[in-house]
Amino acid sequence: MTGTPTAGPAGSRAPFGARLAAAMAEHGPLCAGIDPHPGLLDTWGLSDDADGLRTFALTVVDALGGRVAALKPQSALFERHGSKGVAVLEEVIAAAREAGTLTIVDAKRGDIGSTMAGYAQAYLADGSPLAGDALTVSPFLGPGSLTPAVELALATGRGLFVLCLTSNPEGHEVQHARSAGGESVAAQVARFAAELNAAELGAVELGAVDLEAPGSEASESAADWGSGGFGSIGLVVGATIGDAARTAGVDLAAVRGPLLAPGVGAQGAGAEELAAVFGDARSQVLASSSRGVLAAGPDVAALRTAAKTAADEARGALATR
Template identity: 55%
Template sequence: LAEAREAGILTIADAKRGDIGSTMAGYAAAWLADGSALAADAVTLSPFLGFESLRPALDLAAETGRGVFVLALTSNPEGASVQHVGHDDGSAAPSAPPASAGSRPAEAARGAAGGSVAARIVAAAAAENALRAGEDRLGPVGLVVGATVADRARELGIDLSAVRGALLAPGYGAQGATAEGMRSGFADAWPAVLATSSRGILRAGPTVAGLAEALRTNLSDLQG
């Protein structure tokens, strides 16, 4: 991370941290505070102790100009057993309520009636960004949405394009997601998608030339 920072390379620490109180504050300081050896431009977080438990990281990211990616819809088969809970087929997901002075948007979104766990996470992220995003830029709270399960957002009544945050989409390439399938799955949210490919690029190594060619091929496919 330090070498990447010195080289001016943007970094995302895929730490998936999530805890409460001083422990969460410690994680936030480790990955998001200026001067930390582990500081990255963004960090992945787990909201399953409650979205508001992430408050230390949310506030520190905004303060230091960094970002977070909150797990919302993951591609592992077990994810649906938690993330889809509360969904009633045919019902709409709760929309993010307008932010009001003196209230935390995450708490307001949490109180919205109906919707799955994933929908509530998305609504909370959208509400948080409503306070922090500029007119022409995304907010600091992004989401992790598996590239192979992006279409499930529609099934759950979730509008990912309304989040106004970046969407980190692991699963492209080696895990089976294709550029065409991702464009279809993410639909209107596609411009906010940051696709990741690890094994698909690393297996082209160990030479720098091989890695660079794999990177160019992946970029050409996704941008095409």
Template identity: 55%
Template sequence: MTTPTPFGARLRRAMDERGPLCVGIDPHASLLADWGLADDIAGLERFAYTTVEALADRVAVFKPQSAFFERFGSRGVAVLEQTVARAREGGALVVMDAKRGDIGSTMAAYAATYLDPASPLFSDALTVSPFLGYGSLRPAVDLARENGCGLFVLALTSNAEGQEVQHAVRADGSTVAATMLGHLKAENAGAEPLGSFGAVVGATLGDLSSYDLAGVNGPLLAPGIGAQGATPADLPGVFGAAVRNVVPSVSRGVLRHGPDADGLRAAAARFAEDVAAALDQAVV
């Protein structure tokens, strides 16, 4: 049986070849309306499939937000299955943004849903919530490692509410966020060229030099570029020595230029160029 290539290695190759940009697929009702589409299954299909068809051969990563498909019930999940399959067939990696987190057999079932090659929702990586304790993620960690997939663990999110949990100080003096980063560092120890177990770290958070982001030795999924206010030029200041491991995520900043495929491609290309320029100027 062939051992699958780890997600971290596949991601590094994709970022080196295509640039590190991640494009979210977030079918908000408002975006469907902006495209002149109805907020129904037909609109959802047109939105998701057009985005994939326009960009799958040129962006490194897609990040579909599961909730915006799930709101249509089983038919929406069927569209999500097709979106994932078409994106991967087109050459892009897929990070399923589902932020799953639970314990025991329930976490194992979530892991099997997204990280088992036999599942119709099989993705290259999954976002997960560790706030039932990092150890609760073990079924997902183990299955991801077995199948060459990855995880992105919520650590330093950009929403203001996250601070009450993530910045809380534990008995040993470390913050919850730093503890999560430490767990990821242990998961990725010795991995080359990049570990498969990354963190979600908001691009809007400013200087994070007090955290050992480079020590994680894994990818850092960075939402907040575009509509949330961060720019590619902010990345070196936020991520410092870890900036080369950042996967900047853009959703509305690209998606609002649809439904024209050329508009989507041009917007993605502009963001990719700006990210490349910021990384070229970074001192690491």
């Protein structure tokens, strides 16, 4: 990825937050999903099996690699094809890496103890074929249950997107529930991310994390984000949740990390809705679009046009006014 810093905590890559900020600055605030739903496979004229899955997913990488801020393969839609499907997911992650594009593996893993440590090793450890640049995780067994994933992500220059405020109707019942002290579950999750990002960014500012080691090309935008407030622990926040962040007492800007947001632009949320949801945190938003882009396939040129349109729409809708 042109202009993206590569040095990091282990000497191999810069922190995920800095790398994502550089990618967003270069390509726009769009994360393109790779969601091989049976209906989309059929629309593309592909069989609903591992062969069709592979053609679909690698076509998306070929079309959009190096052209969007990030790609987000939906793990479940690969897993449904068994071991062959998981092997395709490994190919997709490797192909995106070769194209210089960040991958967010959308697996929403969450557990405790050794099981969470196992998930962390699978999706975040150097050398694992399933390890992209970031992983979506669920904190609803308690944010502290994510500690193995947090530690490994930060040690390897990777990131996490923690479910916080989702748009599904049932999510409200859990995410807005409050502790005896009056803090909502969503606010606890956001505070957890904010504290981790504050510690990481403090290390950057003190020089403990090197954004520009010899041989790397750290862009000015990435360095600015790294020192100015873009950590590697992000949140998943639906773009169509209205004033849910406010009513749950969540300060999204204070998280100082990326906000992965389904539902931006053609998917339903425009400038007015985004101002209500994200407020002063709009510059942190990474808009996620899957079917809106993928429906343009299988033609590569059409996929590229759809992605550029989605990125331009997201940029315009998220512009602060």
